[in-house]
Amino acid sequence: MSSERKAGCSLAERAAVHAALSDPTRLQITDLIAFSDLAPKELERILSVPSNLMAHHLKILQNAGLIIRTRSEGDRRRTYVRLTPSATSFLNPDTPFTTRRVVFVCTANSARSQLAERLWRDASSVPAASAGTVLAAAVSPGALGVARRHGLDLDNARPRLLDDVREDGDLYVTVCDNAHETALTGDLHWSIPDPVAAAEPAAFEDAYTELHRRISLLAPHVAAAA
Numbered sequence: 001m002s003s004e005r006k007a008g009c010s011l012a013e014r015a016a017v018h019a020a021l022s023d024p025t026r027l028q029i030t031d032l033i034a035f036s037d038l039a040p041k042e043l044e045r046i047l048s049v050p051s052n053l054m055a056h057h058l059k060i061l062q063n064a065g066l067i068i069r070t071r072s073e074g075d076r077r078r079t080y081v082r083l084t085p086s087a088t089s090f091l092n093p094d095t096p097f098t099t100r101r102v103v104f105v106c107t108a109n110s111a112r113s114q115l116a117e118r119l120w121r122d123a124s125s126v127p128a129a130s131a132g133t134v135l136a137a138a139v140s141p142g143a144l145g146v147a148r149r150h151g152l153d154l155d156n157a158r159p160r161l162l163d164d165v166r167e168d169g170d171l172y173v174t175v176c177d178n179a180h181e182t183a184l185t186g187d188l189h190w191s192i193p194d195p196v197a198a199a200e201p202a203a204f205e206d207a208y209t210e211l212h213r214r215i216s217l218l219a220p221h222v223a224a225a226a
Helices: 012-018 024-032 040-047 052-061 087-090 113-122 139-148 179-184 201-221
Strands: 065-072 080-081 097-098 103-108 128-132 168-172 222-224
Touching: 012 052, 012 113, 024 040, 024 052, 024 080, 040 052, 040 080, 040 087, 040 222, 052 139, 080 087, 097 168, 103 201, 113 128, 113 139, 201 222
Parallel strands: 097 222, 103 128, 103 168
Antiparallel strands: 065 080
16 A cells, blocks of 8 residues: 555545644534534534634535535525544544433434434444424335335334424434424434435435434444433
8 A cells, every 4th residue: 555545545635634633623523513413503602613713614624525514404594514424534522422212303204214213223222213293194105115125124113293202311313404493403413315305216225325324323322321
């Protein structure tokens, strides 16, 4: 292997990453979005950083290939900041979660949250559930199809209302921008496009892949409450 290559990155690329993470505020930003997508305004509030300085920090992180920005499917004026998949190899977030149960939430509880619940059960011994804020009549056929293709059983899954599922001590993960912006603003948020709206098998595959990636990253950092 060339001395200028390591883990698929050139020496210059690695130097840019380390330079970007040398600033304490930028390192805090990456820690905060290690498991949750956040809007710049949320980051400004948490870190008490003015908007112009936050924009500067985010530009440096983006130029280093550590973050990307996506537009909300709910409030189109809002964007979310997330880590790039390759960025996790440079980070070591020390953010353990202790909870009695992980609850995945989207609007209709018909696709993303159902898939996330089932994927979580394979990844962790911590119990899981899923729920929606406005229920669909049934689990989406597209979600059932992608689940079968990947060996997951959703045949008996039924949409459930968040108010009927909610219990004290739960860790909530919104997988839908609308649910995050209208119902839940705490805990964790993953800005994942709605595959039901796209109504194409590829959209469900993309949602499955992203949920699998994020759950694989989060699960080792979640422990069951005593």
